[in-house]
Amino acid sequence: MLVNLAHGFVQVFQPFDLLMLFVGLLVGMAVSIMPGLGLVMGVVLALPFTYQMPIEPSIILLTAIYFAGTYAGCFTAILYRIPGEPMDVPMLWDGYTMGRRGSPAKALGWALVAALIGGLVSSAVMVVLAGPMSDVALKFDSPDYFAAVFFGLTTVVALAGKSMVNSLISLCVGLLVATVGIDSIYGTQRFTFGVPILRDGVQLVEVLVGMYGLGEVLARIGQGLRISHAESGQQKVATHLPSLRELFAIKTTLIRSTILGTVLGIVPGAGATITAFISYGIEKQYGRRRRQLGTGLPEGIVAPQIGSTASVAGHMIPLLTLGLPGSGATAVILAAFLLHGVQPGPMLFEDPSSLLMVNTIFAAMFASVVGMCLLGFLWIRVIVKVLQIPQGVLSAIVVMFCLVGAYANRNNMSDVWMIVIFGVLGYLFEKFKFPISPMVLGAILGPVGESAFMRSMIGSGNDWTVFFKGPISGTLMAGSLVALSYPLLRELLSARRRPQVAPSAGSGP
């Protein structure tokens, strides 16, 4: 395994791959700093540039954006109380407070060390687990595969938003979008309504760029495109690393958060945001200094940062071993694989040529973590200057990337029209508080799920119990039931705990 990984490192340090890693890290940092952009949009906007590239640098570019996107948001959260993404909100409680108390450089140092430890340890764990996971995946038959997809989608629904009803509707819309076009088994036209462009089905790029890119910009235009707390650019920016003694003092937090981030990363739907919040919550519940949390403690910085960065490696492994993305960013990376004609899954680990590609991606994960920390340490002063770009200008450029990027896929104007349709849909989802990730994952996993469902049903003579009979499929279906019951239990428990407050308009179910 180590020899293979070494081959991967040799590949990563080829000039073009290294350049893509560097570009990816810079882009990931820039988008995670800007409120309203975010790492998923960064990955989406980079996707069109991968069309003409070989697959390795394409995936390296997107993976680097993904990793760096979980880290750099802490800069502006700690320094200016501007969370670039929801995952950076916990960083406001202790990170910003530590900064206000006169130690912003130290707070940045804690975040850097946390990102480094979380990223490296989880990547190492996942690389070790990838082989056994692909061996298990090779034993999957159609019902098992359907159950795996079903499990992934149910956990995404359970964790995606505050309203399970909205999450389910979002998922169903995504699954339906995936059925548009000519059915692969019977050759029947489905939901095409005589429109020629719908006959080929809906392209993944259209869904991803429209929902995550244009939709997000439209929502931001409605919000006035403002950055709150515009004291940006006033503070002196530097990073002071904690000493080994200081690190040893919070060893329990380091170990606990790394394990939590890595494990939660494997769960589909438990993205960096959820992992960051859970890690902070666990620290608040079980930490040695839990009562002082929120007053500028290192534990309050380290726990969410480790959690969010560690979750990335966790998400990459189910994608590579099973072909199942568990988050928006991995959905885009899957789209990049598919655009290059490569289907991620256990077979990648069987073929020597694709095994080199897998090891290159593994090596890129380690290199991304180290690279982003180095860039964060050395160039933080330059990186936070991104905040000074006027939001109106930035939005116009992002919209151009969305439209031209979609057009570039097939040189086809119909793709651009579809982007606008999905952009408006994305805006409406945002407006009415329907989470976007279940829709996107439904659109991506829909064809896989349908194919496994149809094969299972045809093979079993339409016996739907086939999904519950096998040990793998049965376990996964049971896991799905547990996942689906989680939001109901959460709702029941919180309804008991929380007091009713004054009514407000537009609350969802």
Add this chain to the structure above:
Amino acid sequence: MTATAPITPLRRLQAALPYVVVFAVGAFLYRTADGFEFEESSGRIGPGAWPKLILVLLLLTALWGAISSAVHAGKAVAEAVNEADEALVRPPEIYPYLVWLAVGVTLGYLLLLPVIGFFLATIAFVFVLMYLGHYRRPLPAALLSVAVAFAFMFVFMRVVYVSLPAGTAPFDRLSFALMAAMGVH
């Protein structure tokens, strides 16, 4: 604590409206899926089985959403995450009309593209979009629009090899001149 506002039937309807729309669309699609044509063979489920399964789930969920949002309209519960923190990430919508203006402008851009070509259409589009995004300094906005149009044309035509719309005569002359200047053939 704020004062309790009365929950009128209109507010209940407003709360339920998105779900009612989803239900109506779902019902229409179910009818469509019921009519998918295929050659039936004994005991095999057809191409409508999978979409219909999803649509049943969609209809039930939308129905549940409509009922529960109408019943609970106006009731809000305290969130675990500090609302002030959440507002930093997701500020409330204050200019909904600007969104629809931006959509209209984008549609206009797509209609204009094949006629006046990528360069000219993009200059106008980016300028208006920046204006809608509250960047309202005319000269820098105009210069930036030209720069963005030129940069996109260069990157996508010269580096990524994408054939962007040149437009119809007489506008295509400008596009071809620019392409020649960039070394695009």
